[in-house]
Amino acid sequence: MxxxxxxxxxxxxxxxxxxxxxxxxxxxxxxxxxxxxxxxxxxxxxxxxxxxxxxxxxxxxxxxxxxxxxxxxxxxxxxxxxxxxxxxxxxxxxxxxxxxxxxxxxxxxxxxxxxxxxxxxxxxxxxxxxxxxxxxxxxxxxxxxxxxxxxxxxxxxxxxxxxxxxxxxxxxxxxxxxxxxxxxxxxxxxxxxQNGNPVIHPAVTLLNAALIERTGGDFLFYEEGVTQATGRVMAAVDAERIAIAEALGVQILSEPAAGVAQGYMLEDNYDTGYSTAPGFLGIKAQDSLDNRYLTEDVGVSMLFFRDVAQAVGVPTPMMDTIIHLTSVVMDTDYAADPPRTLASLGLAGQSVEKLRAL
Amino acid sequence: MxxxxxxxxxxxxxxxxxxxxxxxxxxxxxxxxxxxxxxxxxxxxxxxxxxxxxxxxxxxxxxxxxxxxxxxxxxxxxxxxxxxxxxxxxxxxxxxxxxxxxxxxxxxxxxxxxxxxxxxxxxxxxxxxxxxxxxxxxxxxxxxxxxxxxxxxxxxxxxxxxxxxxxxxxxxxxxxxxxxxxxxxxxxxxxxxQNGNPVIHPAVTLLNAALIERTGGDFLFYEEGVTQATGRVMAAVDAERIAIAEALGVQILSEPAAGVAQGYMLEDNYDTGYSTAPGFLGIKAQDSLDNRYLTEDVGVSMLFFRDVAQAVGVPTPMMDTIIHLTSVVMDTDYAADPPRTLASLGLAGQSVEKLRAL
The missing domain is CATH 3.40.50.720 (NAD(P)-binding Rossmann-like Domain)
Incomplete structure (x- = not known):
């Protein structure tokens, strides 16, 4: 080939x-x-x-x-x-x-x-x-x-x-x-x-934001950065993502279930699943908040998820929270002009049935 | 006396x-x-x-x-x-x-x-x-x-x-x-x-949430916990608080201006103002997220601020964000039954003029 x-x-x-x-x-x-x-x-x-x-x-x-x-x-x-x-x-x-x-x-x-x-x-x-x-x-x-x-x-x-x-x-x-x-x-x-980055990266980044800034990311992103609180935020984002998928007629794996299926993780849960994952050992945090973990995973992907959620009537209080917090932390209004939306894909105003048929 | x-x-x-x-x-x-x-x-x-x-x-x-x-x-x-x-x-x-x-x-x-x-x-x-x-x-x-x-x-x-x-x-x-x-x-x-606790404590706590959980608060709350991102969140909360005060006909000091007036701080700004404040040197972080910095400063005070803001027509996207994030992090729906509200004070439905006259 x-x-x-x-x-x-x-x-x-x-x-x-x-x-x-x-x-x-x-x-x-x-x-x-x-x-x-x-x-x-x-x-x-x-x-x-x-x-x-x-x-x-x-x-x-x-x-x-x-x-x-x-x-x-x-x-x-x-x-x-x-x-x-x-x-x-x-x-x-x-x-x-x-x-x-x-x-x-x-x-x-x-x-x-x-x-x-x-x-x-x-x-x-x-x-x-x-x-x-x-x-x-x-x-x-x-x-x-x-x-x-x-x-x-x-x-x-x-x-x-x-x-x-x-x-x-x-x-x-x-x-x-x-x-x-x-x-x-x-x-x-x-x-x-099924893209799990917006589930994992923003939650861990924001709940470690001060540490990333203070140390230039000198800690282990998963082993040290993922705690019970981080896990709860990830779980809340994931629940919204799964609800959006359901509204569009598709079933997705929860993010930790995907992590296990992909071979990164051993435990299907949102905290120790990540902090003890063999596939994530030794991975350092980003050296600055100005990094794809926020600029892409929130600034592009999560905004896209939310845009879709609004079109199919799924509330996203956790994503709203992360988007606003990221915008304040980065002093950048990501929601003002999101790069990828249903409108940018020519799908503005389409019915849920039409969207499902993509 | x-x-x-x-x-x-x-x-x-x-x-x-x-x-x-x-x-x-x-x-x-x-x-x-x-x-x-x-x-x-x-x-x-x-x-x-x-x-x-x-x-x-x-x-x-x-x-x-x-x-x-x-x-x-x-x-x-x-x-x-x-x-x-x-x-x-x-x-x-x-x-x-x-x-x-x-x-x-x-x-x-x-x-x-x-x-x-x-x-x-x-x-x-x-x-x-x-x-x-x-x-x-x-x-x-x-x-x-x-x-x-x-x-x-x-x-x-x-x-x-x-x-x-x-x-x-x-x-x-x-x-x-x-x-x-x-x-x-x-x-x-x-x-x-003028109560500044809801401006300072939740922002620093949430942006250090994973570190508090992982270390049991073994770091300096102000000197290490306050960074540029923390300062931006504090500033955003404070702007909303000041707007609520204005709607009620009163002028309050910004939180760092109050810190300087009170003699805690030397610089009137939201990041180094706190991290270098002589009055805050050596203060350790709380040993757990389950602490008044969230349970009272968000669970009581910030919810009260937001309730008042709604009554006087001031939008509070940053407070909404902190309240939701705190609720998820603590696995407790603080907004469901806030202990102090205008209603609990017998002020439900009162006009802004009546409120101003208190």
Missing amino acids: RVAVIGGGNGALAVACEWGLAGHEVTMAAPTDYPGSLPDVAAAGGITGTGQINGFAPVTVTGDDFGAALEGADLVQVVGAAFATEDYGRSCGPHLRPGMTVVVNPGSCLGALAFARAAGLPAHQDEITIAELSTLPYATRVIEDATVHVFHLLRGGLFVAALGQTRTEAVREMLAEVWPAVTTARSVWQTAL | RVAVIGGGNGALAVACEWGLAGHEVTMAAPTDYPGSLPDVAAAGGITGTGQINGFAPVTVTGDDFGAALEGADLVQVVGAAFATEDYGRSCGPHLRPGMTVVVNPGSCLGALAFARAAGLPAHQDEITIAELSTLPYATRVIEDATVHVFHLLRGGLFVAALGQTRTEAVREMLAEVWPAVTTARSVWQTAL
């Missing part, structure tokens, strides 16, 4: 490496503005995987030439933070061809739809399959030039959905060779809402 | 000691359920003051015989936490006589009115003066049997108001001999809203 990986960050390198190691022909492209590690990969002619993936995979880097990267691709994996999805969509759009399958990985906040719209695809089309994963299948970091370390490979709790729902099983089959843990989700709402 | 001090806690002992040292005849009473240090004072025949008050003051303890304590009293000082005010009012009510002056100290949440109602006084009467102080004039602790240490004696930022407003100056004169720093407030709204 020809696989194009869009993005140059930690996740993109791990995806490219693992698919390359599985014998697929891999190309990579990323915008000139944020090429990530692509120059290193180009220089090395490929990527070395360590940890739970192992070996050197040859990769063809096309720089910001998305046309060259996508030429003849069967599978396009779009790997990066939510803020980049539309940009990637605009870059890839002109080069998408009938029969291609795009997987936004992870989909956070209906990334599949955001990509499709930015790529200029019509709302209903079935020539190109656009899908998304609920989470990146790894915990991974680039540890040196063109070398990516995979700390943890997910064993489950990993879902895929295609826009329009009918092609989901086909995408799962396509991914199964490399990622057998992926199972099908009912719709992109399930993959979007 | 004959002075009856009601209560047996740290503040009550300091008040009784200081007024006794000034040559007044002091009696003390407290309920059998929570006598505090009164048995020790009875055994010692008085109270020893150390720190910023000095010497032994003879005190007559009447136990739970409030009639004996109040007999012939010119001034009755009701000293304790907000939760005790009504109880004290019920106990003192039958023994109040025309010409007496009662000072609820501190008044937190219109303690003067709560006391008057519990004492069975009619809404409008001028035979007995009921007043309140904005804050206890000390930072103080009982350090051994019948010995109270005053760490700090307030130099300013200390206000008195009498119910109905006309007797305020007379009460100030009565207190001036011992507490010359006391100045008159426009009304009990000013003394009630």
Whole structure:
């Protein structure tokens, strides 16, 4: 299979490496503005995987030439933070061809739809399959030039959905060779809402906000940062997230249940489940509050969750609380102009039935 | 002057000691359920003051015989936490006589009115003066049997108001001999809203919640617990408090301005003002989240502030946020049945004009 990986960050390198190691022909492209590690990969002619993936995979880097990267691709994996999805969509759009399958990985906040719209695809089309994963299948970091370390490979709790729902099983089959843990989700709402980052990161960050500022994050995020109070806040966010999913006709795993299924955690609960999780040992806190744990997980994802909640009539007092507290703590009114909303996805004012059919 | 001090806690002992040292005849009473240090004072025949008050003051303890304590009293000082005010009012009510002056100290949440109602006084009467102080004039602790240490004696930022407003100056004169720093407030709204505890304590506690739980409060509450983020939350609470006061026709000092006026702080700002305040050096955090910093400052005072805000049309998104977060963190729905509200004070549905006239 020809696989194009869009993005140059930690996740993109791990995806490219693992698919390359599985014998697929891999190309990579990323915008000139944020090429990530692509120059290193180009220089090395490929990527070395360590940890739970192992070996050197040859990769063809096309720089910001998305046309060259996508030429003849069967599978396009779009790997990066939510803020980049539309940009990637605009870059890839002109080069998408009938029969291609795009997987936004992870989909956070209906990334599949955001990509499709930015790529200029019509709302209903079935020539190109656009899908998304609920989470990146790894915990991974680039540890040196063109070398990516995979700390943890997910064993489950990993879902895929295609826009329009009918092609989901086909995408799962396509991914199964490399990622057998992926199972099908009912719709992109399930993959979007299964994103657990807004459940974990803001709660732990805010209830440790002064310590993060005072020490520059010199403590263990999970082992020390998660306590009973943190757990209660996580549980309250999660209850709202699960209620939103139910209103959209999908069942999601609670965040600790997902953590256990993914192999990070041993206990399915909101406090010791995290503070004693083998998969989270030794992870330090962020060095500043100005970090994706707030700016993305609240500033993008939680605001998106709340926007959806309002559309389907689910009250979100805990999310409201976290959004307001984050805005005050960061001296930034995140709610004033949220980057991803139903409106920004062309879904403003749609009925719950229409939303469920995505 | 004959002075009856009601209560047996740290503040009550300091008040009784200081007024006794000034040559007044002091009696003390407290309920059998929570006598505090009164048995020790009875055994010692008085109270020893150390720190910023000095010497032994003879005190007559009447136990739970409030009639004996109040007999012939010119001034009755009701000293304790907000939760005790009504109880004290019920106990003192039958023994109040025309010409007496009662000072609820501190008044937190219109303690003067709560006391008057519990004492069975009619809404409008001028035979007995009921007043309140904005804050206890000390930072103080009982350090051994019948010995109270005053760490700090307030130099300013200390206000008195009498119910109905006309007797305020007379009460100030009565207190001036011992507490010359006391100045008159426009009304009990000013003394009630000048209470700064809900501005400081919940913000610092919540943004250090995980650290308090993990270490049992083994850090310095102000020097380590107050950071830029903490300061921003305090500032946001304070802005709402000041807006409520304005809607009620009174001007209050911002919390750091009060801290400077009281002599605790050198800088009038919300972060380094507190973390470097000479008056707050060395103060440890509470050993558990289950502490008055949340249970009283949110569970009573902030809920009262919000209730008043709703009556006068002031939005309180920051207080809403803190109340909800506290409820989740403590697994207790504080908003469900707040102990002190306009309704509990007989003020439900009153016009802003009527409220201003208190």
